[in-house]
Amino acid sequence: MNGAETLLRTLLNNDVNVCFANPGTSEMQFVAALDRHPEMRGVLCLFEGVATGAADGYARMTGRPAATLLHLGPGLANGLANLHNARRARTPLVNVVGDHALSHKALDSPLESDIEAAAGTVSSWVRRLGAVADIGPGAADAVAAALSAGVPDPTDASDPSRTGASGAISTLIVPADLSWSPGTPPAPRRAPRPPRAADASDMARAVELLTGPEPAALLIDGAGLTESGLHAAARIQKATGTPSFCPTWPARLRRGAGVPHIQPLGYRAEAVASQLSGVRHLVLVGAREPVASFAYPGRPGVLTPRGTTVHRLVPDTGVDVLAALTELAEAVAPGVPAPAPVRAAPVPPADEELHTGNWAQVIGALLPQEAVVVDESITEGMDTLAPATADAPAHDVLGLAGLAIGQGLPVALGAALACPDRPVVCLQADGSALYTISALWSHARENLDITTVILNNRSYAILRAELERTGKGPIGPAATALLDLGRPDIDFTALAAGMGVPATRARTTAELAAQFAAALATPGPHLIEAVLRPV
Amino acid sequence: MNGAETLLRTLLNNDVNVCFANPGTSEMQFVAALDRHPEMRGVLCLFEGVATGAADGYARMTGRPAATLLHLGPGLANGLANLHNARRARTPLVNVVGDHALSHKALDSPLESDIEAAAGTVSSWVRRLGAVADIGPGAADAVAAALSAGVPDPTDASDPSRTGASGAISTLIVPADLSWSPGTPPAPRRAPRPPRAADASDMARAVELLTGPEPAALLIDGAGLTESGLHAAARIQKATGTPSFCPTWPARLRRGAGVPHIQPLGYRAEAVASQLSGVRHLVLVGAREPVASFAYPGRPGVLTPRGTTVHRLVPDTGVDVLAALTELAEAVAPGVPAPAPVRAAPVPPADEELHTGNWAQVIGALLPQEAVVVDESITEGMDTLAPATADAPAHDVLGLAGLAIGQGLPVALGAALACPDRPVVCLQADGSALYTISALWSHARENLDITTVILNNRSYAILRAELERTGKGPIGPAATALLDLGRPDIDFTALAAGMGVPATRARTTAELAAQFAAALATPGPHLIEAVLRPV
Incomplete structure (x- = not known):
C-alpha cells in the first residue's frame, strides 16, 4: 500500500x-x-x-x-x-x-x-x-x-x-x-459535527412575530426547501397567514404536484420590491438577506424594502434548518395540517414557434415524476419556469446559486450518477453551455439518462438586458458583437453528436414536445436544441 | 466621458x-x-x-x-x-x-x-x-x-x-x-522601463568559458530565439564549437530554411542527460536552468548533469537577451559570419496510415513561408516536429511554455489577429483541444486564416506514458478508463462544424497532405482531424 x-x-x-x-x-x-x-x-x-x-x-x-x-x-x-x-x-x-x-x-x-x-x-x-x-x-x-x-x-x-x-x-x-511512498493504515470514518439547534430566543422571537399583528414573511433556503420543510412552511402560512419565499435559484428545491408551493424571489430588484411590499418583518430561515446580484447607479443593493426589519431565525450554515422550521410550525400551527392543494395538471401550449413564453410550458406538461431538473435557463426561464412546472409531477430543481455560468451540464452529470433511477432534465442556456460543453461526452460515456434542452436564443440575452439598463441609448455594432452569439450560429446538435450524444433540433412547441417525450422514453443521454425567437 | x-x-x-x-x-x-x-x-x-x-x-x-x-x-x-x-x-x-x-x-x-x-x-x-x-x-x-x-x-x-x-x-x-461615474482625462503613453544590459563581469566570464579549453554549451530563451539571436549563436558555434540549446517548447522560436538550427532540449530527463553529456559549463542566456517537469522517485529534478556547472549570463527577465547574445558573438567570433546551411527541402512521406512517426513530415513538407506554427502537439510532436520542420520554409513556432494544456486554439486566435498576412497552423493534441474548444467559434467569427490539425490518438497519451513510468505493472481497466478518450470517440469534424469551421478527416499521409494543402489555399479557418494510430 x-x-x-x-x-x-x-x-x-x-x-x-x-x-x-x-x-x-x-x-x-x-x-x-x-x-x-x-x-x-x-x-x-x-x-x-x-x-x-x-x-x-x-x-x-x-x-x-x-x-x-x-x-x-x-x-x-x-x-x-x-x-x-x-x-x-x-x-x-x-x-x-x-x-x-x-x-x-x-x-x-x-x-x-x-x-x-x-x-x-x-x-x-x-x-x-x-x-x-x-x-x-x-x-x-x-x-x-x-x-x-x-x-x-x-x-x-x-x-x-x-x-x-x-x-x-x-x-x-x-x-x-x-x-x-509506503502508506500508513487508512483512517477510519470520522463523524462530522452535527448541526446545532436554532437559538431558543431567536425561536421565541420568530413565534412572536408570526403570531403578532404586523405582516411577516419567511425567506427559506437549504434543507427548508425539502418537501418536509415546505410542508412546515405551508402549515405556518395556513395558521398565521405568513407567506414564504425562497431565493431565485436555490441549490435544491422540491416542486410540483402535492408539494406546497413557495414563491422564488425575482431576479430583478423591482420584482423583489413588489413581492416584499408591505412585509414588516422578514424572518430568515437558513437564507441570507436578499441582495441584488449587481449594483446599479442610485439603487440600493439590499433588496429588503425600507421599513422591513430582517430577523435571522436560522443562519445559513451550522444550524439544522429543517428542524428549526418544523419546530416553528409546531409552535404556531399545532395540529394544523398542511393544505393539500389540488390543482390542474399543466397542459401543453398550442403549436407555435418557440419563444420565452412557451418553451417552459412544454417542459411542465411532460416532466416525468421524480425528475431532477437542472436549471441554468437564466433569461429564458427566470420568469417562466417556476409557474410552468409548479403543478408538474413532483421533482427537484437544482439552481445556479453562485451565478457563475457553466454549471448546468456538469451538475446534471453528477446528479444523474447520484440518482441512477431518476430522469435528469438539464435546461441549459446557450452561452453558458459552451463553458463546459465537454460534459456531454461524460454524459455519453457514463450512459446517463440526461435530457439536455439547449435554450438557444443566440445571444448573451441577460447581458443585452443589462446593457439596456445602463441607459446609454441604442446599442451600437461593437457592443452588439460582444453580446451576440450568432455569426456564425452555433449548431448544438453537431456539438452533441461530436461528443457522442444523440441530438435533435426543435423550432416549435410541437417539435419540442415530441422530441422531449422521445428523449425521456429512450435510455441514455439526449440533447434537444430548442431554437427560440431572439430575445 | x-x-x-x-x-x-x-x-x-x-x-x-x-x-x-x-x-x-x-x-x-x-x-x-x-x-x-x-x-x-x-x-x-x-x-x-x-x-x-x-x-x-x-x-x-x-x-x-x-x-x-x-x-x-x-x-x-x-x-x-x-x-x-x-x-x-x-x-x-x-x-x-x-x-x-x-x-x-x-x-x-x-x-x-x-x-x-x-x-x-x-x-x-x-x-x-x-x-x-x-x-x-x-x-x-x-x-x-x-x-x-x-x-x-x-x-x-x-x-x-x-x-x-x-x-x-x-x-x-x-x-x-x-x-x-464621470471620467477624468485619459492618461498619456507611459514609456516602459527599458531592459538592462548584461552585467560586464558575467559577459567577461562567458567569453572566457566559451574560448577556454573545457566543453561549454549555451541554453538560450526569449529574444535569443529570434532569427538575429540564432545567427549570433551560430557564429559563436562556428568560432568556438559551442553548441546551443533551447527549452523543449519555448514561447516563440524561429525555425526553418535559412535559419540557423538550435536543438530543443528533450521533454524527458533521459534525453536531456544525453544532450548535455560531456558539457562542462552550461551558460544561460535568457533561460532558466533546466528542470524536470515532474519529480520521479529517486531521480534528480535538476536536469543539468552532475559535473556541469551552470553560469547565468543573462537572467530570464529584465535584461536585453538579444543584445547580450550579439555582444557575446562579437567578442568570441569577430568577423565570423554565420554559416549559411543549404539543406534539402523536406519531402512528403510515402502514403501510409497516419502515426506518430509520419504526420509531422507532411506538415514539414507543405508548411508555407512565414507560417506561425502553434505547437500543442505534446506526445505526438515532442520528438518528431522539430526535425520534420527544420528545413521547411522559415516560420515561427509558439510552444507550451507553461505546460497547462488548452492553450493551442486560443493562442492561434491571438496570433492570427496579430498577423493577418501570415498563415497560422495550429497543431493541437486531442485531449488538450477540449479545454478551450470554443476558440474555434472565434476563429470562424473573425474569419482568420487558421488551419488547425487535431492530432487525435484518442487518449491522454502523455499520461499513459507517465502511468507506465510509475512501474506499477500492467494498467488495469479503471486506470485505463481515466486516460482513454474513446468510448465514445470524439468527432472533431462535428465539433468544428458546430462552431462554424469547415472540417475534414484524414487517416493517411496522402489524405492529410491533400487536406492540409487545400486548407492553406482557401481563406478562412479550417480544421483537419488527423486520426492517428493509437500510441
Missing part, C-alpha cells in the same frame, strides 16, 4: 466513493490505485470545471461529498468557477489536488503555482499534506470539514429528500512523493 | 488596441464605450480561457500586450490556466477585471469572491482601482508594468522578429461604480 492508496481507502472509509477526475502526472499513483479498489468509482471529465460541477450535482442529490481529482494549480484553476457555485450552494465537496514532490517545489518547474491561494478563494478548509502519516487523518478531516457546516445526517432515511446539501468545500493538497 | 471610457482611451494611448472579451454586467460600460472607439478591437470569446490564451498569442507575435476583459472572480478564474502559460512564456498582458461597485462589496452578493488572491497567482502586478482619478494612471501603470520585464522596444522595426515577447502579467481590478 502506498500513500495514494491510504488516501483512497480513507475516502472510502468516510463514504466518499465517487471521484470526478481530470488527472495528470502527479495523480498517477491515485489513478493506479483505482484498479485495486473498484468500490471507488472514477469518472473521467475532459475539463476540470466539469469535474467540480459534477461533484456539486452529486452532493446536492445525496448529501454526501464526492471527491474531485485535479492536477496542480492550473487544474484547480480550471475548476474554480464551479467550486464558486458549489460554495454558494453550500455543497459538501472534497478536492484532491496533486502537487509536485516536496523536493521539486523549490525548482519552480513549469507547472508550479500557488495552489493554496487559489484554493482559498473557494474552500472553507485547505490543508497541504506534509508527511505520509498525515494522509489518513488529513483525508478524514477533509471529509468531516466538508460535512460540518450543518448538513443533516445522510443516514436518516425517513425522508430521502431531507438530504439537501449544506456543507462546505475542503481542499487537500497531496504532494506526489507522499503518494508514491 | 465616464470612467470606462477613461480606461479605454488610456489603453489606446498606450498602444493596447485589441481586447479579448467575455464580459458580464460589471463590464457593460466598457462594452458600451467600444461603440464610441472603433480603434479598440473587441473580440468576443465564449470562455475566458480563450480570451487569456488569445491575448498571449497576440503578444507573442507583436511584442505588445492585448487586454482581456473578464467578469469578476469566476471570470478571472476561468482564464487562470492560460494566464499561467502566459506568465511562463513571459508574455506582456493586461487583464481588466470588472468588480462589484464599492458599495456592493460588503453585501457578499452571489458572485463576490477574492479577486486579488486569484490574480496574484499569475500576475506580477495587481491593482484595485479606488477612485475615478486612479483609472487613467492605473491603466497606464498596468501597461508599463506588463512591458517592464525586459521587452525589446517594439517600435524598433529593424528586425520584425525581434519582438519576441518578454513581459509580465498585469491585472487591473475595476469596480463598476468607477466605470459608470
Whole structure:
C-alpha cells in the first residue's frame, strides 16, 4: 500500500466513493490505485470545471461529498468557477489536488503555482499534506470539514429528500512523493459535527412575530426547501397567514404536484420590491438577506424594502434548518395540517414557434415524476419556469446559486450518477453551455439518462438586458458583437453528436414536445436544441 | 466621458488596441464605450480561457500586450490556466477585471469572491482601482508594468522578429461604480522601463568559458530565439564549437530554411542527460536552468548533469537577451559570419496510415513561408516536429511554455489577429483541444486564416506514458478508463462544424497532405482531424 492508496481507502472509509477526475502526472499513483479498489468509482471529465460541477450535482442529490481529482494549480484553476457555485450552494465537496514532490517545489518547474491561494478563494478548509502519516487523518478531516457546516445526517432515511446539501468545500493538497511512498493504515470514518439547534430566543422571537399583528414573511433556503420543510412552511402560512419565499435559484428545491408551493424571489430588484411590499418583518430561515446580484447607479443593493426589519431565525450554515422550521410550525400551527392543494395538471401550449413564453410550458406538461431538473435557463426561464412546472409531477430543481455560468451540464452529470433511477432534465442556456460543453461526452460515456434542452436564443440575452439598463441609448455594432452569439450560429446538435450524444433540433412547441417525450422514453443521454425567437 | 471610457482611451494611448472579451454586467460600460472607439478591437470569446490564451498569442507575435476583459472572480478564474502559460512564456498582458461597485462589496452578493488572491497567482502586478482619478494612471501603470520585464522596444522595426515577447502579467481590478461615474482625462503613453544590459563581469566570464579549453554549451530563451539571436549563436558555434540549446517548447522560436538550427532540449530527463553529456559549463542566456517537469522517485529534478556547472549570463527577465547574445558573438567570433546551411527541402512521406512517426513530415513538407506554427502537439510532436520542420520554409513556432494544456486554439486566435498576412497552423493534441474548444467559434467569427490539425490518438497519451513510468505493472481497466478518450470517440469534424469551421478527416499521409494543402489555399479557418494510430 502506498500513500495514494491510504488516501483512497480513507475516502472510502468516510463514504466518499465517487471521484470526478481530470488527472495528470502527479495523480498517477491515485489513478493506479483505482484498479485495486473498484468500490471507488472514477469518472473521467475532459475539463476540470466539469469535474467540480459534477461533484456539486452529486452532493446536492445525496448529501454526501464526492471527491474531485485535479492536477496542480492550473487544474484547480480550471475548476474554480464551479467550486464558486458549489460554495454558494453550500455543497459538501472534497478536492484532491496533486502537487509536485516536496523536493521539486523549490525548482519552480513549469507547472508550479500557488495552489493554496487559489484554493482559498473557494474552500472553507485547505490543508497541504506534509508527511505520509498525515494522509489518513488529513483525508478524514477533509471529509468531516466538508460535512460540518450543518448538513443533516445522510443516514436518516425517513425522508430521502431531507438530504439537501449544506456543507462546505475542503481542499487537500497531496504532494506526489507522499503518494508514491509506503502508506500508513487508512483512517477510519470520522463523524462530522452535527448541526446545532436554532437559538431558543431567536425561536421565541420568530413565534412572536408570526403570531403578532404586523405582516411577516419567511425567506427559506437549504434543507427548508425539502418537501418536509415546505410542508412546515405551508402549515405556518395556513395558521398565521405568513407567506414564504425562497431565493431565485436555490441549490435544491422540491416542486410540483402535492408539494406546497413557495414563491422564488425575482431576479430583478423591482420584482423583489413588489413581492416584499408591505412585509414588516422578514424572518430568515437558513437564507441570507436578499441582495441584488449587481449594483446599479442610485439603487440600493439590499433588496429588503425600507421599513422591513430582517430577523435571522436560522443562519445559513451550522444550524439544522429543517428542524428549526418544523419546530416553528409546531409552535404556531399545532395540529394544523398542511393544505393539500389540488390543482390542474399543466397542459401543453398550442403549436407555435418557440419563444420565452412557451418553451417552459412544454417542459411542465411532460416532466416525468421524480425528475431532477437542472436549471441554468437564466433569461429564458427566470420568469417562466417556476409557474410552468409548479403543478408538474413532483421533482427537484437544482439552481445556479453562485451565478457563475457553466454549471448546468456538469451538475446534471453528477446528479444523474447520484440518482441512477431518476430522469435528469438539464435546461441549459446557450452561452453558458459552451463553458463546459465537454460534459456531454461524460454524459455519453457514463450512459446517463440526461435530457439536455439547449435554450438557444443566440445571444448573451441577460447581458443585452443589462446593457439596456445602463441607459446609454441604442446599442451600437461593437457592443452588439460582444453580446451576440450568432455569426456564425452555433449548431448544438453537431456539438452533441461530436461528443457522442444523440441530438435533435426543435423550432416549435410541437417539435419540442415530441422530441422531449422521445428523449425521456429512450435510455441514455439526449440533447434537444430548442431554437427560440431572439430575445 | 465616464470612467470606462477613461480606461479605454488610456489603453489606446498606450498602444493596447485589441481586447479579448467575455464580459458580464460589471463590464457593460466598457462594452458600451467600444461603440464610441472603433480603434479598440473587441473580440468576443465564449470562455475566458480563450480570451487569456488569445491575448498571449497576440503578444507573442507583436511584442505588445492585448487586454482581456473578464467578469469578476469566476471570470478571472476561468482564464487562470492560460494566464499561467502566459506568465511562463513571459508574455506582456493586461487583464481588466470588472468588480462589484464599492458599495456592493460588503453585501457578499452571489458572485463576490477574492479577486486579488486569484490574480496574484499569475500576475506580477495587481491593482484595485479606488477612485475615478486612479483609472487613467492605473491603466497606464498596468501597461508599463506588463512591458517592464525586459521587452525589446517594439517600435524598433529593424528586425520584425525581434519582438519576441518578454513581459509580465498585469491585472487591473475595476469596480463598476468607477466605470459608470464621470471620467477624468485619459492618461498619456507611459514609456516602459527599458531592459538592462548584461552585467560586464558575467559577459567577461562567458567569453572566457566559451574560448577556454573545457566543453561549454549555451541554453538560450526569449529574444535569443529570434532569427538575429540564432545567427549570433551560430557564429559563436562556428568560432568556438559551442553548441546551443533551447527549452523543449519555448514561447516563440524561429525555425526553418535559412535559419540557423538550435536543438530543443528533450521533454524527458533521459534525453536531456544525453544532450548535455560531456558539457562542462552550461551558460544561460535568457533561460532558466533546466528542470524536470515532474519529480520521479529517486531521480534528480535538476536536469543539468552532475559535473556541469551552470553560469547565468543573462537572467530570464529584465535584461536585453538579444543584445547580450550579439555582444557575446562579437567578442568570441569577430568577423565570423554565420554559416549559411543549404539543406534539402523536406519531402512528403510515402502514403501510409497516419502515426506518430509520419504526420509531422507532411506538415514539414507543405508548411508555407512565414507560417506561425502553434505547437500543442505534446506526445505526438515532442520528438518528431522539430526535425520534420527544420528545413521547411522559415516560420515561427509558439510552444507550451507553461505546460497547462488548452492553450493551442486560443493562442492561434491571438496570433492570427496579430498577423493577418501570415498563415497560422495550429497543431493541437486531442485531449488538450477540449479545454478551450470554443476558440474555434472565434476563429470562424473573425474569419482568420487558421488551419488547425487535431492530432487525435484518442487518449491522454502523455499520461499513459507517465502511468507506465510509475512501474506499477500492467494498467488495469479503471486506470485505463481515466486516460482513454474513446468510448465514445470524439468527432472533431462535428465539433468544428458546430462552431462554424469547415472540417475534414484524414487517416493517411496522402489524405492529410491533400487536406492540409487545400486548407492553406482557401481563406478562412479550417480544421483537419488527423486520426492517428493509437500510441
